[in-house]
Amino acid sequence: MSQPQRPLSGSPQRPLSGSPLWEVFVRSRRGLSHTHAGSLHAPDAHMALRNARDLYTRRQEGVSIWVVRAGDVVASSPDEKDAFFDPAGDKPYRHPTFYEVPDEVQHL
Amino acid sequence: MDEQAFTARVTGDDRVEPRDEMPDGYRRTLVRQIAQHAHSEIIGMQPEGNWITRAPSLRRKAILVAKVQDEAGHGLYLYSAAETLGADRDELLDLLHTGRQKYSTIFNYPATSWADVAAIGWLVDGAAIVNQVPLTRCSYGPYARAMVRICKEESFHQRQGFEAMAVLAAGSPAQRRMAQEALDRWWWPALMMFGPSDVDSPNSAQSMAWGIKRFSNDELRQRFVDATVPQAEFLGLVVPDPDLRRDEETGHYRTGQIDWSEFATVMRGDGPCNRERLARRVAAHDDGGWVREAAAAYAAKHAAARAVAA
Ligand SMILES: [Fe+2]
Ligand SMILES: [Fe+2]
Numbered sequence: 001m002s003q004p005q006r007p008l009s010g011s012p013q014r015p016l017s018g019s020p021l022w023e024v025f026v027r028s029r030r031g032l033s034h035t036h037a038g039s040l041h042a043p044d045a046h047m048a049l050r051n052a053r054d055l056y057t058r059r060q061e062g063v064s065i066w067v068v069r070a071g072d073v074v075a076s077s078p079d080e081k082d083a084f085f086d087p088a089g090d091k092p093y094r095h096p097t098f099y100e101v102p103d104e105v106q107h108l
Numbered sequence: 109m110d111e112q113a114f115t116a117r118v119t120g121d122d123r124v125e126p127r128d129e130m131p132d133g134y135r136r137t138l139v140r141q142i143a144q145h146a147h148s149e150i151i152g153m154q155p156e157g158n159w160i161t162r163a164p165s166l167r168r169k170a171i172l173v174a175k176v177q178d179e180a181g182h183g184l185y186l187y188s189a190a191e192t193l194g195a196d197r198d199e200l201l202d203l204l205h206t207g208r209q210k211y212s213t214i215f216n217y218p219a220t221s222w223a224d225v226a227a228i229g230w231l232v233d234g235a236a237i238v239n240q241v242p243l244t245r246c247s248y249g250p251y252a253r254a255m256v257r258i259c260k261e262e263s264f265h266q267r268q269g270f271e272a273m274a275v276l277a278a279g280s281p282a283q284r285r286m287a288q289e290a291l292d293r294w295w296w297p298a299l300m301m302f303g304p305s306d307v308d309s310p311n312s313a314q315s316m317a318w319g320i321k322r323f324s325n326d327e328l329r330q331r332f333v334d335a336t337v338p339q340a341e342f343l344g345l346v347v348p349d350p351d352l353r354r355d356e357e358t359g360h361y362r363t364g365q366i367d368w369s370e371f372a373t374v375m376r377g378d379g380p381c382n383r384e385r386l387a388r389r390v391a392a393h394d395d396g397g398w399v400r401e402a403a404a405a406y407a408a409k410h411a412a413a414r415a416v417a418a
Contacts, residue, residue, distance in 0.1 A: 044410065
């Protein structure tokens with residue numbers, strides 16, 4: 001049960017992972033678009049792809065994978081979510097349900 | 109941050125996403141819970157991992173490898189969910205390696221026979237499923253999504269364990285004895301996986317209000333007992349609890365007293381395998397150091413070459 005004593009990890013001589021974070025997108029079937037599956041750490045794009053295969057498609061969940069460095073993703077800020085999406089808020093006429101269709105009219 | 113408005117929002121089933129405003133306590137609670145959950149997944153690879161080279165057939169071995177690999181995956185899903193809250197992966201591992209963060213006490217018990225591997229799948233993964241299914245509706249989006257993925261994979265874990273147990277239970281007298289002894293060893297620790305009774309678990313109420321927790325520890329434990337006792341009966345095995353009774357009025361099984369002093373001992377670090385598990389984890393991490401260094405050096409070399417070419 002006793003194991004040789006080892007220095008605890010995290011010593012400056014030996015960095016832990018330190019590798020960048022990647023966002024993983026998986027196309028589950030041909031005909032569907034890629035969907036965000038999660039993220040992982042990998043030192044480079046090639047390793048990120050291989051790790052993504054092992055992590056997110058162990059049960060044939062995908063036929064194609066994209067990996068994107070998390071730092072390269074540009075996102076709208078949640079703080080401005082109301083203002084940012086406001087312009088669409090007062091335009092119900094963009095939806096077909098806005099319009100009244102007489103009962104006797106078909107195929108409209 | 110208006111905590112009341114936040115609580116109202118999560119009770120209204122609105123999900124919280126990574127960059128939303130959230131109370132510090134909510135963030136801290138989640139980081140701790142998700143990290144400890146992640147630690148449990150990767151430490152949980154050890155009791156069964158020890159049996160990969162000794163699995164009784166190629167079929168069982170392939171299944172066990174797949175299961176242990178899934179647990180590694182579960183750890184990785186969860187660490188990245190914790191990172192969306194601003195936690196640092198290396199720091200979380202360091203907290204585990206230095207014993208400042210815990211993992212589930214269940215993994216400090218040894219798997220002493222092949223039947224224990226079967227019992228772990230059936231009971232430990234079975235209890236984990238009961239715990240985890242409500243977490244798929246947790247208020248924090250990335251945690252809930254990780255749990256959806258995990259729960260899908262857990263049901264294979266439980267079934268393969270039950271199947272392996274059924275084979276032993278229907279086998280020779282020696283095999284039946286192995287199966288019964290494994291149930292004797294794992295039953296009570298599995299019940300402890302749900303944590304202390306809610307009366308003694310001070311953080312439960314806050315976690316419920318925040319939509320992190322949906323059911324009390326006792327409710328979840330009851331659910332597990334009700335599901336599992338008939339399965340043991342089907343196997344022809346005896347649940348090691350002389351006080352176990354079926355309450356005819358409610359249909360629920362009532363168990364005897366859980367020995368919480370044993371739970372406290374294991375929690376404190378004095379279970380059968382605490383030191384071994386942690387030492388093994390730290391060793392695995394340190395032994396993998398050169399691989400991480402080589403991969404980083406390779407990535408840096410190729411990035412530099414691309415920079416020159418550009
Ligand atoms: Fe798991
Ligand atoms: Fe599992």
